[in-house]
Amino acid sequence: MDDLATLAVHGAKAEKPQNEPVSSPIYQSASWTFRDLDEVDAVYEGREAGAIYGRNGTPNHRALEALFAALHRAESAVACASGMSALSATFLGLLGSGDKVVASQDLYGSTLNVLRDLGRFGVQTVTIDIGDVAGVKRALEGAKLLLLETASNPRLRVPDLPKLSALAHQAGAMVVVDNTFASPYHCRALEHGVDLVMESLTKFINGHSDVMLGAVAGKKDLIEKIRAVAVRMGLVSNPYECWLAVRGAETLELRMERASRSALELAQFLERHPKVRRVHYPGLPSHADHETARKVLHNGFAAMLSFELEPSRTSVNALLHHLRYIKLALSLGGANTTLSHPATSSHRFLSPQEREALGLHDGFLRMSVGIERLEDLRADLMQALEAV
Secondary structure, three states: OOOHHHHHHHOOOOOOOOOOOOOOOOOOOOEOOOOOHHHHHHHHOOOOOOOOEHHHOOHHHHHHHHHHHHHOOOOEEEEEOOHHHHHHHHHHHHOOOOOEEEEEOOOOHHHHHHHHHHHOOOOEEEEEOOOOHHHHHHHOOOOOEEEEEOOOOOOOOOOOHHHHHHHHHHOOOEEEEEOOOOHHHHOOHHHHOOOEEEEEOOOOOOOOOOOOOEEEEEOHHHHHHHHHHHHHOOOOOOHHHHHHHHHHHOOHHHHHHHHHHHHHHHHHHHHHOOOOOEEEOOOOOOOOOHHHHHHHOOOOOOOEEEEEOOOOHHHHHHHHHHOOOOEEOOOOOOOOOEEEOHHHOOOOOOOHHHHHHHOOOOOEEEEEOOOOOHHHHHHHHHHHHOOO
Protein backbone atom coordinates (compact mmCIF):
# COMPACT_ATOMS: atom_id res chain seq x y z
CA MET A 1 0.00 0.00 0.00
CA ASP A 2 1.33 3.46 -0.90
CA ASP A 3 2.37 5.74 1.91
CA LEU A 4 0.12 8.62 3.01
CA ALA A 5 2.58 11.18 1.66
CA THR A 6 2.51 9.58 -1.80
CA LEU A 7 -1.27 9.20 -1.79
CA ALA A 8 -1.70 12.86 -0.82
CA VAL A 9 0.21 13.86 -3.96
CA HIS A 10 -1.08 11.27 -6.45
CA GLY A 11 -4.43 10.11 -5.12
CA ALA A 12 -6.69 12.76 -6.67
CA LYS A 13 -7.72 10.91 -9.82
CA ALA A 14 -10.82 11.44 -11.96
CA GLU A 15 -11.84 10.06 -15.33
CA LYS A 16 -11.68 12.56 -18.15
CA PRO A 17 -15.27 13.15 -19.35
CA GLN A 18 -15.98 12.14 -22.94
CA ASN A 19 -18.61 14.85 -23.30
CA GLU A 20 -17.74 18.57 -23.37
CA PRO A 21 -18.51 21.04 -20.57
CA VAL A 22 -20.63 24.08 -21.43
CA SER A 23 -18.04 26.38 -19.87
CA SER A 24 -14.39 25.71 -20.68
CA PRO A 25 -12.34 24.44 -17.72
CA ILE A 26 -9.58 26.52 -16.16
CA TYR A 27 -6.19 24.88 -16.66
CA GLN A 28 -4.63 26.15 -13.45
CA SER A 29 -1.28 24.42 -13.85
CA ALA A 30 2.18 25.89 -14.28
CA SER A 31 3.71 22.68 -15.61
CA TRP A 32 2.63 19.72 -17.76
CA THR A 33 3.69 16.06 -17.98
CA PHE A 34 4.88 14.11 -21.02
CA ARG A 35 4.83 10.42 -21.85
CA ASP A 36 8.42 10.47 -23.11
CA LEU A 37 11.02 12.59 -24.93
CA ASP A 38 9.36 11.96 -28.29
CA GLU A 39 6.22 13.67 -27.04
CA VAL A 40 8.31 16.62 -25.79
CA ASP A 41 9.73 17.05 -29.30
CA ALA A 42 6.31 16.72 -30.91
CA VAL A 43 4.73 19.39 -28.70
CA TYR A 44 7.64 21.83 -29.03
CA GLU A 45 7.63 21.42 -32.81
CA GLY A 46 3.86 21.80 -33.09
CA ARG A 47 3.25 18.29 -34.46
CA GLU A 48 1.03 17.48 -31.49
CA ALA A 49 -1.27 19.73 -29.51
CA GLY A 50 0.01 20.17 -25.99
CA ALA A 51 1.13 22.55 -23.27
CA ILE A 52 4.71 22.99 -22.09
CA TYR A 53 4.91 25.49 -19.23
CA GLY A 54 2.72 28.30 -17.92
CA ARG A 55 4.95 30.94 -19.52
CA ASN A 56 4.39 29.31 -22.93
CA GLY A 57 0.62 29.48 -22.49
CA THR A 58 -2.16 27.08 -21.56
CA PRO A 59 -5.35 25.99 -23.33
CA ASN A 60 -7.01 29.04 -21.75
CA HIS A 61 -4.46 31.29 -23.44
CA ARG A 62 -5.02 29.54 -26.74
CA ALA A 63 -8.79 29.91 -26.42
CA LEU A 64 -8.48 33.65 -25.78
CA GLU A 65 -6.01 34.06 -28.66
CA ALA A 66 -8.34 32.19 -31.02
CA LEU A 67 -11.22 34.41 -29.90
CA PHE A 68 -9.32 37.67 -30.37
CA ALA A 69 -8.05 36.56 -33.79
CA ALA A 70 -11.59 35.59 -34.83
CA LEU A 71 -13.06 38.90 -33.64
CA HIS A 72 -10.54 40.75 -35.83
CA ARG A 73 -10.59 38.18 -38.65
CA ALA A 74 -6.86 37.72 -38.23
CA GLU A 75 -4.63 34.73 -38.94
CA SER A 76 -3.24 34.57 -35.43
CA ALA A 77 -3.00 36.33 -32.07
CA VAL A 78 -0.96 36.25 -28.88
CA ALA A 79 -2.27 37.10 -25.40
CA CYS A 80 -0.11 38.98 -22.90
CA ALA A 81 -0.34 40.14 -19.29
CA SER A 82 -1.61 43.64 -20.18
CA GLY A 83 -2.04 45.98 -23.09
CA MET A 84 1.37 47.47 -22.36
CA SER A 85 2.90 43.96 -22.29
CA ALA A 86 1.38 43.31 -25.69
CA LEU A 87 2.75 46.57 -27.08
CA SER A 88 6.17 46.01 -25.50
CA ALA A 89 6.38 42.50 -26.95
CA THR A 90 5.44 43.94 -30.35
CA PHE A 91 8.17 46.58 -30.18
CA LEU A 92 10.80 44.15 -28.93
CA GLY A 93 9.83 41.50 -31.46
CA LEU A 94 9.85 43.78 -34.49
CA LEU A 95 12.25 46.67 -33.79
CA GLY A 96 15.99 46.94 -33.39
CA SER A 97 18.68 49.55 -32.88
CA GLY A 98 18.59 52.19 -35.59
CA ASP A 99 14.91 51.67 -36.44
CA LYS A 100 12.53 54.60 -36.65
CA VAL A 101 8.98 54.70 -35.27
CA VAL A 102 6.44 57.30 -36.38
CA ALA A 103 3.76 57.70 -33.72
CA SER A 104 0.67 59.80 -33.19
CA GLN A 105 1.33 62.65 -30.73
CA ASP A 106 -2.00 61.82 -29.08
CA LEU A 107 -1.07 58.36 -27.83
CA TYR A 108 -1.75 57.05 -24.34
CA GLY A 109 0.87 58.43 -21.94
CA SER A 110 2.37 55.05 -21.01
CA THR A 111 2.79 54.18 -24.69
CA LEU A 112 4.73 57.39 -25.23
CA ASN A 113 6.88 56.53 -22.20
CA VAL A 114 7.70 53.05 -23.56
CA LEU A 115 8.75 54.61 -26.87
CA ARG A 116 11.04 56.93 -24.92
CA ASP A 117 12.50 53.91 -23.11
CA LEU A 118 13.27 52.33 -26.47
CA GLY A 119 15.35 55.39 -27.29
CA ARG A 120 17.98 54.09 -24.85
CA PHE A 121 18.37 51.09 -27.15
CA GLY A 122 18.72 53.07 -30.35
CA VAL A 123 15.10 53.21 -31.52
CA GLN A 124 14.13 56.67 -32.77
CA THR A 125 10.58 57.98 -32.32
CA VAL A 126 9.01 60.84 -34.26
CA THR A 127 5.56 62.06 -33.16
CA ILE A 128 3.12 63.47 -35.68
CA ASP A 129 -0.30 65.09 -35.96
CA ILE A 130 -2.45 62.40 -37.62
CA GLY A 131 -4.51 65.09 -39.37
CA ASP A 132 -1.45 66.43 -41.22
CA VAL A 133 -1.24 63.84 -44.00
CA ALA A 134 1.63 65.62 -45.76
CA GLY A 135 3.55 65.74 -42.46
CA VAL A 136 2.92 62.06 -41.86
CA LYS A 137 4.21 61.23 -45.33
CA ARG A 138 7.44 63.17 -44.70
CA ALA A 139 7.93 61.58 -41.28
CA LEU A 140 7.53 58.06 -42.72
CA GLU A 141 10.67 58.33 -44.82
CA GLY A 142 12.99 55.60 -43.53
CA ALA A 143 10.51 54.46 -40.86
CA LYS A 144 10.08 50.84 -39.76
CA LEU A 145 6.73 51.23 -37.99
CA LEU A 146 3.75 53.57 -37.81
CA LEU A 147 1.90 53.51 -34.47
CA LEU A 148 -1.66 54.81 -34.15
CA GLU A 149 -4.75 54.53 -31.96
CA THR A 150 -8.16 53.97 -33.59
CA ALA A 151 -9.54 56.61 -31.24
CA SER A 152 -6.82 58.35 -29.30
CA ASN A 153 -6.55 58.46 -25.53
CA PRO A 154 -7.94 60.87 -24.38
CA ARG A 155 -8.82 63.34 -27.17
CA LEU A 156 -10.59 60.76 -29.35
CA ARG A 157 -8.70 61.69 -32.53
CA VAL A 158 -9.54 59.19 -35.28
CA PRO A 159 -6.89 58.55 -37.97
CA ASP A 160 -7.74 57.82 -41.58
CA LEU A 161 -6.53 54.22 -41.32
CA PRO A 162 -6.83 53.29 -45.02
CA LYS A 163 -4.96 56.40 -46.17
CA LEU A 164 -2.24 56.31 -43.50
CA SER A 165 -1.74 52.55 -43.88
CA ALA A 166 -1.24 52.99 -47.62
CA LEU A 167 1.31 55.78 -47.02
CA ALA A 168 3.18 53.64 -44.49
CA HIS A 169 3.34 50.65 -46.79
CA GLN A 170 4.59 52.83 -49.64
CA ALA A 171 7.41 53.89 -47.30
CA GLY A 172 8.13 50.27 -46.34
CA ALA A 173 6.76 50.61 -42.79
CA MET A 174 4.43 48.33 -40.84
CA VAL A 175 1.29 49.72 -39.20
CA VAL A 176 0.34 48.88 -35.61
CA VAL A 177 -2.95 50.17 -34.20
CA ASP A 178 -4.13 50.24 -30.60
CA ASN A 179 -7.84 49.50 -30.98
CA THR A 180 -8.70 49.50 -27.26
CA PHE A 181 -11.19 52.39 -27.34
CA ALA A 182 -13.10 51.02 -30.33
CA SER A 183 -13.00 47.25 -29.72
CA PRO A 184 -13.83 44.90 -32.63
CA TYR A 185 -17.47 45.97 -32.31
CA HIS A 186 -16.65 49.42 -33.68
CA CYS A 187 -13.53 48.75 -35.76
CA ARG A 188 -11.68 45.81 -37.28
CA ALA A 189 -8.53 47.71 -38.09
CA LEU A 190 -6.95 44.94 -40.17
CA GLU A 191 -9.70 45.46 -42.74
CA HIS A 192 -8.42 49.02 -43.21
CA GLY A 193 -4.93 47.86 -44.22
CA VAL A 194 -3.31 47.75 -40.77
CA ASP A 195 -0.70 45.01 -40.18
CA LEU A 196 -1.20 44.44 -36.45
CA VAL A 197 -4.03 45.34 -34.08
CA MET A 198 -3.53 45.48 -30.31
CA GLU A 199 -6.05 45.89 -27.51
CA SER A 200 -5.97 46.06 -23.76
CA LEU A 201 -8.39 43.21 -23.06
CA THR A 202 -8.69 44.61 -19.54
CA LYS A 203 -11.09 47.10 -21.06
CA PHE A 204 -14.08 46.43 -23.33
CA ILE A 205 -13.31 42.83 -24.34
CA ASN A 206 -13.47 41.67 -20.71
CA GLY A 207 -15.82 44.45 -19.69
CA HIS A 208 -15.87 43.90 -15.93
CA SER A 209 -12.72 45.63 -14.61
CA ASP A 210 -11.36 42.44 -13.04
CA VAL A 211 -8.47 41.27 -15.26
CA MET A 212 -5.17 42.57 -16.63
CA LEU A 213 -4.70 41.34 -20.21
CA GLY A 214 -3.67 42.44 -23.67
CA ALA A 215 -3.44 40.85 -27.10
CA VAL A 216 -2.03 41.45 -30.57
CA ALA A 217 -3.49 40.00 -33.78
CA GLY A 218 -2.31 39.88 -37.37
CA LYS A 219 -0.47 37.66 -39.81
CA LYS A 220 0.99 34.53 -38.29
CA ASP A 221 4.62 35.27 -39.22
CA LEU A 222 4.54 38.60 -37.36
CA ILE A 223 2.64 37.18 -34.39
CA GLU A 224 5.16 34.37 -33.90
CA LYS A 225 7.99 36.91 -33.64
CA ILE A 226 6.01 38.73 -30.95
CA ARG A 227 5.05 35.49 -29.19
CA ALA A 228 8.70 34.43 -28.96
CA VAL A 229 9.54 37.63 -27.06
CA ALA A 230 6.46 37.35 -24.84
CA VAL A 231 7.40 33.80 -23.83
CA ARG A 232 11.11 34.50 -23.28
CA MET A 233 10.45 37.60 -21.20
CA GLY A 234 7.51 36.22 -19.24
CA LEU A 235 4.99 38.72 -20.59
CA VAL A 236 2.05 36.28 -20.61
CA SER A 237 -0.81 36.27 -18.12
CA ASN A 238 -2.34 33.46 -16.08
CA PRO A 239 -5.04 31.01 -17.23
CA TYR A 240 -7.74 32.26 -14.87
CA GLU A 241 -7.65 35.79 -16.27
CA CYS A 242 -7.75 34.42 -19.82
CA TRP A 243 -10.83 32.41 -18.81
CA LEU A 244 -12.46 35.51 -17.35
CA ALA A 245 -11.81 37.50 -20.53
CA VAL A 246 -13.35 34.80 -22.72
CA ARG A 247 -16.39 34.79 -20.45
CA GLY A 248 -16.65 38.59 -20.47
CA ALA A 249 -16.40 38.77 -24.25
CA GLU A 250 -19.63 36.82 -24.60
CA THR A 251 -21.56 40.02 -23.88
CA LEU A 252 -19.29 42.36 -25.89
CA GLU A 253 -21.87 43.26 -28.53
CA LEU A 254 -24.67 43.79 -26.02
CA ARG A 255 -22.51 46.02 -23.81
CA MET A 256 -21.00 48.04 -26.65
CA GLU A 257 -24.31 48.61 -28.40
CA ARG A 258 -25.86 50.10 -25.26
CA ALA A 259 -22.78 51.98 -24.05
CA SER A 260 -22.00 53.64 -27.38
CA ARG A 261 -25.63 54.68 -27.84
CA SER A 262 -25.57 56.27 -24.39
CA ALA A 263 -22.20 57.90 -25.08
CA LEU A 264 -23.61 59.76 -28.07
CA GLU A 265 -26.58 60.99 -26.03
CA LEU A 266 -24.33 62.11 -23.16
CA ALA A 267 -21.92 63.84 -25.55
CA GLN A 268 -24.82 65.80 -27.04
CA PHE A 269 -26.10 66.69 -23.56
CA LEU A 270 -22.68 67.85 -22.37
CA GLU A 271 -22.07 69.88 -25.53
CA ARG A 272 -25.20 71.89 -24.74
CA HIS A 273 -24.40 72.39 -21.05
CA PRO A 274 -23.17 75.92 -20.12
CA LYS A 275 -20.61 74.57 -17.60
CA VAL A 276 -18.88 72.46 -20.29
CA ARG A 277 -16.41 74.27 -22.49
CA ARG A 278 -15.84 71.54 -25.07
CA VAL A 279 -16.71 67.91 -25.78
CA HIS A 280 -14.49 65.45 -27.64
CA TYR A 281 -16.54 62.68 -29.24
CA PRO A 282 -16.14 61.53 -32.85
CA GLY A 283 -19.90 61.06 -33.18
CA LEU A 284 -20.44 64.83 -32.89
CA PRO A 285 -20.33 66.90 -36.11
CA SER A 286 -18.20 69.41 -34.19
CA HIS A 287 -15.38 66.87 -33.78
CA ALA A 288 -12.41 67.45 -36.09
CA ASP A 289 -12.42 63.82 -37.26
CA HIS A 290 -16.17 63.26 -37.53
CA GLU A 291 -16.13 62.47 -41.25
CA THR A 292 -13.12 60.19 -40.85
CA ALA A 293 -14.82 58.42 -37.97
CA ARG A 294 -17.86 57.76 -40.15
CA LYS A 295 -15.54 55.89 -42.52
CA VAL A 296 -13.34 54.07 -39.99
CA LEU A 297 -15.83 53.21 -37.24
CA HIS A 298 -19.03 51.19 -37.57
CA ASN A 299 -21.99 50.44 -35.27
CA GLY A 300 -21.72 53.93 -33.81
CA PHE A 301 -18.77 55.91 -32.45
CA ALA A 302 -17.72 53.95 -29.32
CA ALA A 303 -18.29 54.39 -25.60
CA MET A 304 -15.49 56.85 -24.81
CA LEU A 305 -15.76 60.63 -24.70
CA SER A 306 -13.92 63.53 -23.10
CA PHE A 307 -15.12 66.93 -21.98
CA GLU A 308 -13.58 70.10 -20.61
CA LEU A 309 -14.60 72.18 -17.63
CA GLU A 310 -12.78 75.37 -16.72
CA PRO A 311 -9.06 74.59 -16.15
CA SER A 312 -9.42 74.09 -12.42
CA ARG A 313 -8.85 71.17 -10.05
CA THR A 314 -11.39 72.80 -7.75
CA SER A 315 -14.10 72.52 -10.40
CA VAL A 316 -13.23 68.91 -11.14
CA ASN A 317 -13.28 68.00 -7.45
CA ALA A 318 -16.64 69.73 -7.00
CA LEU A 319 -18.06 67.62 -9.82
CA LEU A 320 -16.57 64.40 -8.42
CA HIS A 321 -17.85 65.06 -4.90
CA HIS A 322 -21.43 65.42 -6.13
CA LEU A 323 -21.65 62.48 -8.52
CA ARG A 324 -23.67 59.50 -7.24
CA TYR A 325 -23.14 56.77 -9.83
CA ILE A 326 -20.21 57.95 -11.93
CA LYS A 327 -16.91 57.45 -10.10
CA LEU A 328 -13.29 58.48 -10.63
CA ALA A 329 -11.40 55.34 -11.74
CA LEU A 330 -8.09 55.31 -13.59
CA SER A 331 -9.11 52.75 -16.18
CA LEU A 332 -11.99 52.25 -18.61
CA GLY A 333 -14.19 49.78 -20.42
CA GLY A 334 -16.14 48.34 -17.51
CA ALA A 335 -19.89 47.87 -17.12
CA ASN A 336 -19.96 50.95 -14.88
CA THR A 337 -19.51 54.52 -16.08
CA THR A 338 -16.30 56.14 -14.85
CA LEU A 339 -14.31 59.34 -15.18
CA SER A 340 -10.56 59.76 -15.46
CA HIS A 341 -8.38 62.85 -15.14
CA PRO A 342 -5.51 62.55 -17.67
CA ALA A 343 -3.40 65.36 -16.23
CA THR A 344 -3.01 63.48 -12.94
CA SER A 345 -3.14 59.89 -14.24
CA SER A 346 -2.53 58.62 -17.78
CA HIS A 347 -0.51 61.68 -18.86
CA ARG A 348 0.93 62.87 -15.56
CA PHE A 349 4.43 61.80 -16.64
CA LEU A 350 4.46 64.26 -19.52
CA SER A 351 5.93 67.68 -18.88
CA PRO A 352 3.50 70.56 -18.24
CA GLN A 353 4.47 71.95 -21.65
CA GLU A 354 3.67 68.65 -23.37
CA ARG A 355 0.31 68.38 -21.64
CA GLU A 356 -0.48 71.97 -22.54
CA ALA A 357 0.33 71.28 -26.20
CA LEU A 358 -2.19 68.41 -26.13
CA GLY A 359 -4.80 70.51 -24.35
CA LEU A 360 -4.78 68.30 -21.25
CA HIS A 361 -5.39 70.97 -18.64
CA ASP A 362 -6.73 70.50 -15.11
CA GLY A 363 -10.34 70.71 -16.29
CA PHE A 364 -10.04 67.95 -18.89
CA LEU A 365 -11.97 64.75 -18.06
CA ARG A 366 -12.28 61.43 -19.90
CA MET A 367 -15.45 59.38 -19.56
CA SER A 368 -15.94 55.66 -20.13
CA VAL A 369 -19.66 55.09 -20.55
CA GLY A 370 -21.10 51.90 -19.11
CA ILE A 371 -24.38 50.03 -19.38
CA GLU A 372 -26.44 51.86 -16.75
CA ARG A 373 -29.78 53.44 -17.63
CA LEU A 374 -29.09 56.53 -19.75
CA GLU A 375 -31.55 58.72 -17.86
CA ASP A 376 -29.80 57.98 -14.55
CA LEU A 377 -26.40 58.91 -15.98
CA ARG A 378 -27.68 62.11 -17.50
CA ALA A 379 -29.43 63.11 -14.27
CA ASP A 380 -26.27 62.35 -12.29
CA LEU A 381 -24.17 64.60 -14.52
CA MET A 382 -26.82 67.34 -14.48
CA GLN A 383 -27.02 67.59 -10.70
CA ALA A 384 -23.24 67.36 -10.25
CA LEU A 385 -22.54 70.05 -12.83
CA GLU A 386 -24.76 72.42 -10.86
CA ALA A 387 -22.09 72.30 -8.11
CA VAL A 388 -19.27 73.35 -10.43
